[in-house]
Amino acid sequence: MIKNNQTVISQFLLLGLPILPEHQLLFYSLFLAMYLITILGNFIIIIIILLDSHLHTPMYLFLSNLSFSDLCFSSVTMPKLLQNMQSQDMSISYAGCLTQMYFFMFFASLENFLLMVMAYDRYVAICFPLHYTIIMSPILCVCLVLLSLVLNMLNSMLHTLLVVKLSFCEDNIIPHFFCDISALLKLACSDIYINELMIFIMGGIIIVTPFLLIVVSYVQIVCSILNVSSTRAIHKIFTTCGSHLSMVSLFYGTIIGLYLCPSANNSAVKETAMAMMYTVVTPMLNPFIYSLRNRDMKEALIRVLCKKKISL
Numbered sequence: 001m002i003k004n005n006q007t008v009i010s011q012f013l014l015l016g017l018p019i020l021p022e023h024q025l026l027f028y029s030l031f032l033a034m035y036l037i038t039i040l041g042n043f044i045i046i047i048i049i050l051l052d053s054h055l056h057t058p059m060y061l062f063l064s065n066l067s068f069s070d071l072c073f074s075s076v077t078m079p080k081l082l083q084n085m086q087s088q089d090m091s092i093s094y095a096g097c098l099t100q101m102y103f104f105m106f107f108a109s110l111e112n113f114l115l116m117v118m119a120y121d122r123y124v125a126i127c128f129p130l131h132y133t134i135i136m137s138p139i140l141c142v143c144l145v146l147l148s149l150v151l152n153m154l155n156s157m158l159h160t161l162l163v164v165k166l167s168f169c170e171d172n173i174i175p176h177f178f179c180d181i182s183a184l185l186k187l188a189c190s191d192i193y194i195n196e197l198m199i200f201i202m203g204g205i206i207i208v209t210p211f212l213l214i215v216v217s218y219v220q221i222v223c224s225i226l227n228v229s230s231t232r233a234i235h236k237i238f239t240t241c242g243s244h245l246s247m248v249s250l251f252y253g254t255i256i257g258l259y260l261c262p263s264a265n266n267s268a269v270k271e272t273a274m275a276m277m278y279t280v281v282t283p284m285l286n287p288f289i290y291s292l293r294n295r296d297m298k299e300a301l302i303r304v305l306c307k308k309k310i311s312l
Helices: 021-051 058-087 094-127 129-135 138-164 181-187 193-226 231-259 267-293 295-311
Strands: 011-014 091-093
Touching: 011 094, 021 058, 021 267, 021 295, 058 094, 058 138, 058 267, 091 094, 094 129, 094 138, 094 181, 094 193, 094 231, 138 181, 138 193, 181 193, 193 231, 231 267, 267 295
Parallel strands: none
Antiparallel strands: 011 091
């Protein structure tokens, strides 16, 4: 069907990962295992926080939302990737591609906001410990989560509606394993100036601003540490912030490596590998980071398991 001398695209083809055919089964098993670990790990974090009353605090409220975001974030891309690897059918419908792009942007930016909110929570807990319960009231915590949801929903909807207005040529091959907005813009025949402008503007608001606020929060935390002479207090501060700082480093490290450190060689392979890092590896590692480095989570898991054993 032709309209205005341009082909109306009904589906796209996802090239997937640059894997040799003889290694396909191995990587399929690996990605399936990683996805199942991601689902199970984040689900356990959510259940533990819900069941243990000791974890009904602002920090763990945000952590449960982060685990839910990680679970959904990985589910946006991994099931389709696994299906494509198993069936060798690389096609995805036009509506399915836009839906995947919408939810990918939504959960990626939501994780960004939640990391910022968690950094603010740690800043208040360390710099204003006596006023922590007053500042981080339940109403404020719920409002921060809802604000994150609404802002990211509007941001994702804006970019999706702008992509809907674009016209696409005969080329419908996406050199990626999911529908990334940058890959879609490269296939567009119409003018993408507005799209790129909004990506630049909203990227500054949605990505750069939270990152800067996280940096400011940790600068304030470091300044408060310098004023503390007790070794025990310093150790407690590092224990409190260590897990969150590890998650921040993992999340932003891959993004900085992908977008701020371009490679002259094998850029497509590098982009795919880095995308796998923040869509698959990071959501999988976050539960381990918090469960292995957090004493409260370990104790809560033991309490939940003991209660379950007693009830049985």
